[in-house]
Amino acid sequence: MTDNVVSMSVTTLPSRRLVQRQPSWFARLLDYKPFLIVICLAPAVGLLTVFLTYPLGLGVWLAFTDATIGRRGVFVGLENFQYLLTDPLWWGAVFYSTLYTAIATFGKFALGFWLALLLNNHFPFKSVIRAIVLLPWIVPTVLSALAFWWIYDPQFSIISYLLVDVLHLRATNIDFLGSPWPARFSLIAANIWRGIPFVAISLLAGLQTISPSLYEAAMLDGATNWQRFRYITFPMMMPILAIVMTFSIIFTFTDFQLVYAITRGGPINSTHLLATLAFQRGIAGGELGEGAAIAVSMVPFLVFATLFSYFGLARRKWQQGEAND
Amino acid sequence: MTDTVAQPVNASSAAPEAMDWDSRARRMMMIYLPLACFVLILLFPFYWMAITAFKPNAELLNFKAHSPFWISSPTLLHIKHLLFETSYPRWLKTTMLVAISATFLSLFASTLAAYAIERLRFRGSPYVGLGIYLAYLVPPSILFIPLATVVVQFGLFDSPLALILVYPTFLVPFCTWLLIGYFKSIPYELEECALVDGATRLQILRKITLPLAVPGLISAGIFSFTLSWNEFIYALAFIQSGANKTVPVAILTELITGDVYQWGALMAGSLLGSLPVALFYSLFVDYYVSSLTGAVKE
Numbered sequence: 001m002t003d004n005v006v007s008m009s010v011t012t013l014p015s016r017r018l019v020q021r022q023p024s025w026f027a028r029l030l031d032y033k034p035f036l037i038v039i040c041l042a043p044a045v046g047l048l049t050v051f052l053t054y055p056l057g058l059g060v061w062l063a064f065t066d067a068t069i070g071r072r073g074v075f076v077g078l079e080n081f082q083y084l085l086t087d088p089l090w091w092g093a094v095f096y097s098t099l100y101t102a103i104a105t106f107g108k109f110a111l112g113f114w115l116a117l118l119l120n121n122h123f124p125f126k127s128v129i130r131a132i133v134l135l136p137w138i139v140p141t142v143l144s145a146l147a148f149w150w151i152y153d154p155q156f157s158i159i160s161y162l163l164v165d166v167l168h169l170r171a172t173n174i175d176f177l178g179s180p181w182p183a184r185f186s187l188i189a190a191n192i193w194r195g196i197p198f199v200a201i202s203l204l205a206g207l208q209t210i211s212p213s214l215y216e217a218a219m220l221d222g223a224t225n226w227q228r229f230r231y232i233t234f235p236m237m238m239p240i241l242a243i244v245m246t247f248s249i250i251f252t253f254t255d256f257q258l259v260y261a262i263t264r265g266g267p268i269n270s271t272h273l274l275a276t277l278a279f280q281r282g283i284a285g286g287e288l289g290e291g292a293a294i295a296v297s298m299v300p301f302l303v304f305a306t307l308f309s310y311f312g313l314a315r316r317k318w319q320q321g322e323a324n325d
Numbered sequence: 326m327t328d329t330v331a332q333p334v335n336a337s338s339a340a341p342e343a344m345d346w347d348s349r350a351r352r353m354m355m356i357y358l359p360l361a362c363f364v365l366i367l368l369f370p371f372y373w374m375a376i377t378a379f380k381p382n383a384e385l386l387n388f389k390a391h392s393p394f395w396i397s398s399p400t401l402l403h404i405k406h407l408l409f410e411t412s413y414p415r416w417l418k419t420t421m422l423v424a425i426s427a428t429f430l431s432l433f434a435s436t437l438a439a440y441a442i443e444r445l446r447f448r449g450s451p452y453v454g455l456g457i458y459l460a461y462l463v464p465p466s467i468l469f470i471p472l473a474t475v476v477v478q479f480g481l482f483d484s485p486l487a488l489i490l491v492y493p494t495f496l497v498p499f500c501t502w503l504l505i506g507y508f509k510s511i512p513y514e515l516e517e518c519a520l521v522d523g524a525t526r527l528q529i530l531r532k533i534t535l536p537l538a539v540p541g542l543i544s545a546g547i548f549s550f551t552l553s554w555n556e557f558i559y560a561l562a563f564i565q566s567g568a569n570k571t572v573p574v575a576i577l578t579e580l581i582t583g584d585v586y587q588w589g590a591l592m593a594g595s596l597l598g599s600l601p602v603a604l605f606y607s608l609f610v611d612y613y614v615s616s617l618t619g620a621v622k623e
Binding site: 119153251279 | 577
């Protein structure tokens with residue numbers, strides 16, 4: 001046996017040497033690991049450095065200057081931020097961004113979790129329904145926002161038509177986007193509509209990893225439906241809930257498309273999010289420094305929201321692991 | 326919801342006749358009814374979009390004479406207006422070009438990066454992976470103002486090339502993370518065998534790792550395509566001339582003229598703009614779901 005192996009290696013050795021001598025210096029360089037690592041990482045790291053890290057730093061720098069479009073600004077210290085603190089529009093945007101994020105995230109997760117639990121059942125055409133449900137998330141947000149704009153039309157809104165002419169619940173059409181509070185909630189509803197599929201499908205993936213034996217054990221112990229949800233489903237979902245919620249909060253707080261497409265911050269600037277305000281000042285108004293300051297002012301909120309959702313939810317999982325209760 | 330989990334247990338533990346009409350009605354109320362409501366509400370805006378696109382203006386603005394939920398005399402006028410009296414085909418072409426180029430660029434960059442991080446394993450490779458992942462958490466709303474100045478510095482303002490180069494900033498982190506997961510699932514032994522047989526690293530990547538990672542590449546590719554097709558804020562900020570706009574931006578800025586909204590044309594534009602991704606989606610549903618959940622699980 002060993003003899004056989006030895007003879008084999010002896011016979012193959014010369015041919016291998018031949019093969020190894022053939023590659024050019026370039027091919028050998030490509031086989032040199034450190035060089036290969038640098039080559040492989042270069043495109044990704046290069047793109048991200050030039051178009052992400054550098055602009056991020058530049059954005060912070062711009063926030064401390066009075067740059068406008070076409071003019072390099074000079075350093076003005078905290079002037080932009082001091083101005084923002086006295087600006088009622090900025091405070092309004094902070095207020096609405098927070099409200100928008102809080103209500104929309106709550107709505108998305110309550111409804112999305114419910115939908116995920118529904119989809120976790122067995123019923124006919126399950127895969128078709130699962131596919132259909134994801135549609136609002138696939139279609140360009142601006143285009144579905146336009147559909148919502150049309151649905152929220154003051155004169156020809158289909159919702160008003162249903163309530164007034166079909167169900168006779170109201171006497172007049174609803175003015176969805178004409179006054180501040182209805183406009184705010186209309187936008188939040190559209191955001192929830194768009195966010196449900198993502199939450200539902202992500203959570204469904206989490207639900208499917210929970211072992212059925214846990215439920216069987218709980219059944220034997222006489223746990224009720226609610227108890228099984230509260231003490232098995234919910235704790236087991238915590239880690240994935242934490243990740244999905246972190247993502248959702250970040251991208252809801254910095255949302256731009258929906259508001260820009262439907263109200264552009266109106267009526268009377270009541271629906272400005274920080275991102276739309278930054279766009280209005282920075283790009284449309286040309287005050288790059290001030291726009292950048294508004295964009296930078298989102299960062300503390302984002303960091304706080306991320307830490308809160310991630311550690312607030314993930315810590316419970318660690319406790320669970322340690323105490324094992 | 327949870328009672329469904331109980332369903333099979335109930336069925337097996339209780340006598341068969343206990344699974345009576347009552348539990349079926351209960352199932353109806355607890356599952357099918359809410360599910361139907363969800364599907365109805367999630368799909369209604371698309372139905373509304375589609376039906377508006379084919380309605381003549383007279384019907385569109387008169388709910389009293391025509392039921393708004395149906396079309397009495399469908400028309401292709403809005404679509405015709407869109408295709409022949411606006412630059413819509415041009416916008417579609419630009420969007421397609423940008424989405425496909427950005428997708429290939431990101432796939433190229435992230436395949437190599439994911440391979441280096443997951444398979445070449447060097448000191449600090451987990452940190453590079455983490456760094457790329459963190460890049461995903463930087464929202465475009467924070468970046469678009471400084472990026473606009475960068476784009477102007479590079480002389481790329483108002484050019485689709487700017488979008489092709491900028492979109493990878495959110496595509497590469499996502500794709501890299503997805504592909505790292507896929508590469509992890511490929512047995513390392515296969516590569517070792519190839520190494521023993523004298524294959525170079527690049528040969529291994531090309532002939533062994535990549536063919537096995539094809540499902541991951543497809544997932545990453547269709548996801549990148551969808552994300553670039555749907556991107557809005559960069560396209561709005563970096564493109565000025567009407568001809569170079571992408572579909573989402575063009576519909577919002579070019580089709581809305583004056584105070585009277587052409588709802589028929591607007592909805593036709595939205596419908597046509599959504600169709601490519603919707604078709605793409607229907608072809609690759611499973612990949613979408615797996616990439617969505619795979620990326621989250623990572």
